[in-house]
Amino acid sequence: MARRTKRLWTDEExxxxxxxxTAAGVSVARVAQRYAMNANVIFKWLRDPRYAPAPPAEPDAACFLPVEIVDRPMHDDSEAAADPTPAAGMIEIDLACGHRLRISGTYDPEALVRLIRGLSG
Known part of the structure; x- marks a missing residue:
């Protein structure tokens, strides 16, 4: 009879x-089979904060962003130089990634939030 040896797993493994x-539709038992190990070992690791994956962030969770209200735009566009005051009902959003959004007129707030998330990610 072959002698079993204890497998040593690195912290990264x-x-x-x-x-x-954590993948959708994947059970701990299935992952354990993939590595030829007992599922109880994985459950033990999941209880250890060093190895447990971080809980997924809620996609609809509120997120506060810094806001600065200024009298005139802070950029040097030629059209901004011609007219230093923004049009009434206009929103300008400068994102940290370098994108700038200019919204005038009516808008759908939910669509605007999705657009900002898409440009920020």
């Missing part, structure tokens, strides 16, 4: 295996 259990 443990984190990787624990992360695989």
């Amino acid at each position: 443990k984190r990787s295996i624990c992360l695989q259990t």
